[in-house]
Amino acid sequence: MRIALLNPNTTEVFTVRLGEACRAIAAPGTVVIARAPAVGTPSVECHTDEAIATIGLMQLAREEEALGTDAYVIACFGDTGIDAVREIAGGPVVGMTEAALQAASTVAAFFSVVTLPPRTIVQAERVVRHLGLSHRCRKVRAIDVLVDDCVDLDETLLAAMIAESRAALAQDGAEAIVLGCAGLSALVGPMTQALGVPVIDGVGVAMKIAEGLVANGLRTSKHCSWATPPRHPAA
């Protein structure tokens, strides 16, 4: 089984990290390919970035379709471009945000999201609402750091994430924390240690869901909404 992790940004260190984190938990026989667009935006921090990144994701999906890829993971909080990729893909397409929120609602009655930077709260809330989990997600919180600043996962970032998560547990009634950014999987261990509740990185969860959908023989419905687009314009 071949699963393509699509990193919407062009920062190579994120792409490498995603692949490593997922390969560590993939089932034997699952080939995990992590890819990023050749040109695009170094991180996805706003709607403009999302638009640019979507073009790159569509190109990656077309290439992967030609290679017979079985499933896709959109490895960006906000699930950038997921509907467009679903039109192109034959196999299932799993967004890391969807996956993280579904996992959170499975292991905790209530949870909060800690994302970054504050201007992306609107994207996180969009996915929460689209999934219908507004009554389970206590709050979307953000720390004031750019995605670009997550290249180095230093102590300052970790401390800020832990502090905001503690506020979520104490003030929101959260019982688990969703990490609102891809590429932070190295924080899961120390944060879980510090907080004592589940800390959820959506990328790994999404990859395993994708694996499971393929194992169950499920593919994207081509009936109506996500049918193959009527024409294939050059991106």
Added chain:
Amino acid sequence: MRIALLNPNTTEVFTVRLGEACRAIAAPGTVVIARAPAVGTPSVECHTDEAIATIGLMQLAREEEALGTDAYVIACFGDTGIDAVREIAGGPVVGMTEAALQAASTVAAFFSVVTLPPRTIVQAERVVRHLGLSHRCRKVRAIDVLVDDCVDLDETLLAAMIAESRAALAQDGAEAIVLGCAGLSALVGPMTQALGVPVIDGVGVAMKIAEGLVANGLRTSKHCSWATPPRHPAA
């Protein structure tokens, strides 16, 4: 006051029609410019088309900002790329779908949307839900015609729209009809005549709302969600 009507597709006849329809109702002193991307997709019929069209809309918005445009209308049902344009724009940005639904909820207690083709029902429902009007919008209906086929507003199209609208009045409890596609303003007259209820073309309504927001001195909030993007990558 300069208002830019942004047609997300490249079909010139739609761009021309939009401009004419809006200029006919603009206030004295309002300059209405209808523009389309130089390259892109001839119509917006799926999420893939939306992604491609958004890149073109962003480029148009950047050019219009340089020209001092006061407000924007996104002239496509589904409000393609509206969040990205809002990040770029200083003035208000009004989507024709938002505008049509708001107008419908002002002139009727309940309404239905008649859109095309069926695969875009999901986009129409996305806007209805984002606006929070699910309890006012009785149903999103579709006729099985491509947007491309609306270049000629012939009798067959009109008959199909009227038949579907009659079903909405009789079966859904609708009290007004929202046209789910730009470039159909020529149908408003004959449909209103045939149905006896308000028939709403969002483009004209959106242009007047944009005019009104500018008259009230309102501009897009640059606090957080729709702030100017942190960098300006080449589209």
Added chain:
Amino acid sequence: MRIALLNPNTTEVFTVRLGEACRAIAAPGTVVIARAPAVGTPSVECHTDEAIATIGLMQLAREEEALGTDAYVIACFGDTGIDAVREIAGGPVVGMTEAALQAASTVAAFFSVVTLPPRTIVQAERVVRHLGLSHRCRKVRAIDVLVDDCVDLDETLLAAMIAESRAALAQDGAEAIVLGCAGLSALVGPMTQALGVPVIDGVGVAMKIAEGLVANGLRTSKHCSWATPPRHPAA
């Protein structure tokens, strides 16, 4: 085009202010008439006041219909009596609360309302919920001042409004502020200056929406819910 601003209360200074504010932004050719009931309540601060004011509004609407008025604005936060006026009116009827909330959702991803006095929070939330904007409106806040006390728009009132609005930006995640009372349009300038985000007075926005609906040929649907009442009892 004749637009009637219906002030539900009998305090003349509010009626005068509404007219002046709207005439300043009306399109050439739009005649703005601001009217108040001959007898009624000096301000609308509770449901009892709303009931009394509605009778006056219905009388005004009947008189305006006889005069051929093209559209109406209900110039009171809470949109007092709007459904009854819609039954009587042929043209569109726009509530200032509806208009303010729609405008806010166009220029900001999230907003808060600052109204007065606290007992009217319930009316403001009623409109927010009726419009379906609970997920966009972060909070309805109130300052502890009577509507009667807004006759003089003094420094104390301005300071209280700015303080509450700052709390909305800092604590609620609001990105724009909706003024929850008619007759405060003189505060828009200084508040915008102080806060740096859009500050929305619904009356002016409502008047321009009404103008736009008329320009688009839209009238109130007489199919079912808002049809002309079956009899005309003496009010």
Added chain:
Amino acid sequence: MRIALLNPNTTEVFTVRLGEACRAIAAPGTVVIARAPAVGTPSVECHTDEAIATIGLMQLAREEEALGTDAYVIACFGDTGIDAVREIAGGPVVGMTEAALQAASTVAAFFSVVTLPPRTIVQAERVVRHLGLSHRCRKVRAIDVLVDDCVDLDETLLAAMIAESRAALAQDGAEAIVLGCAGLSALVGPMTQALGVPVIDGVGVAMKIAEGLVANGLRTSKHCSWATPPRHPAA
């Protein structure tokens, strides 16, 4: 204990019927007074009627307060003027629509409303939504009869109500029927017989809820929203 049934319309036969139906099931010691406004509207079939009726209800409530009434029932589908009466009343105020819907959700997992005439569907849906029961109420249906035509509870009316209710059971998945009009309590027996599911007349249920709230020592909260109005203008 004195409970005032407030009939918002001036048709005496309805007032008499309400009183008789409720006295038949009142607890010993409960005095049931059925009253209607001296002037007003012969039935409540639209928002205009609601506005006129509310003034009469407020006057009745003021008179009853002077008489020491313990609780009120608003005996009209749509719960006309209930918020205004709550401001005036010291004791609890129960709407027949609220009561009917709450009772329906207690005795059935899902239910439908059968109201009349069709133009009042909007009022019934308003109460359903205000109570938050949209997921329990399968549909609001209407038969095409005026309230005025219910003075005589003839075979035609009964047959129409049964036919519409059968459609609700077969097509909506309803498991109980709510009668959407006051003064139909005589239909409860034959309809229950014909349908084999609970048929709910809100007036009787509301009266018993009012009795129960008084027995529990509960009165209307005067903290904020429904506090006594700041002034008492002549109605």
Added chain:
Amino acid sequence: MRIALLNPNTTEVFTVRLGEACRAIAAPGTVVIARAPAVGTPSVECHTDEAIATIGLMQLAREEEALGTDAYVIACFGDTGIDAVREIAGGPVVGMTEAALQAASTVAAFFSVVTLPPRTIVQAERVVRHLGLSHRCRKVRAIDVLVDDCVDLDETLLAAMIAESRAALAQDGAEAIVLGCAGLSALVGPMTQALGVPVIDGVGVAMKIAEGLVANGLRTSKHCSWATPPRHPAA
């Protein structure tokens, strides 16, 4: 009329208290029986307790059916096992939580719940959401006390309840308080005295609603969802 109060836990003092409180307000002719399972759990503080208690409630309901009981009250916050009892019962079954929330929404525009212990917030929110009252219930609060600790209604418990309720009034905008535990009816008096707003104990309200439903001739719908179970396995 015979009404069975079903206490899901085995702590006799609670059963005794429930019966006394309800008999004090029952109508002449109403026989109130308070019963608890012979074996089960001493209090209901978690989902595991709910499961155990439900078996006991089903057994009680079967016995009461044989005795011709007219109606039931589930006397536990969270309305433990109510759907199962509704399948067994012929008469209406009223949950104390449902009843409390409905009463609260009748006497106050907004309310908060004060429950215990914190881990049961999820059950309280489940009922709020099932009833559709999320927009009326400002917040579910909890004090950190076990149900077991409510056997003695001492000053410490009262002080904690009052303190949390004051926070609800000041911070949540609540206008009434719902007691989130059965067996606290003795607190209603002192809390009402201290707070000046309605304080609602669901058991008494539920008993009177049950009485009212029976008086109106209403029984549980046996059409579909709550029909008699197809077999009667040994519990």
Added chain:
Amino acid sequence: MRIALLNPNTTEVFTVRLGEACRAIAAPGTVVIARAPAVGTPSVECHTDEAIATIGLMQLAREEEALGTDAYVIACFGDTGIDAVREIAGGPVVGMTEAALQAASTVAAFFSVVTLPPRTIVQAERVVRHLGLSHRCRKVRAIDVLVDDCVDLDETLLAAMIAESRAALAQDGAEAIVLGCAGLSALVGPMTQALGVPVIDGVGVAMKIAEGLVANGLRTSKHCSWATPPRHPAA
């Protein structure tokens, strides 16, 4: 990794089928154990059955905890007893209904459920609403067959399921079908063949999600709602 499939009913053929279906898709190294309660109910067709089955599930979970089981699947449509099992379990607990609905929303924009018998529609809607997917799930449909009758997966059952599913595609706008009963996995193949859209059996999907949560190191949050119960009464 050991995953326990908990079949809430005592019908051995279902238990055997569940185990076989899941073992066929489990990753190497995953041990799948399918278990059923020793005593209980032969199928779960109502709330009473759910209550009985939950006691059995709790007992199974306690035994599995002692054996060091890593994760659980509740193999019954309606996710019987899932909250109680989550309190007992250390590892994640995945309901087949939750899993099916999440998978459906991943591979299709809209879907319908086809369950049996009709009286369990209420349970299916409960899970849909709890997950917040009411806007994605077009309809819960049912065929009039008992769960007991699914022991033999004969042609009649298959034909009925296909006919109801075709209605869902044609009338509801569904783009995928969720099977509303465990033990029907043998129908997935022929139904997919006949319908041409994804047909989802929740058990297999749930098992793979459970596998994925364990691989990601996630366990049930013991903070608050699903903490270990304070006492362990004999079931």
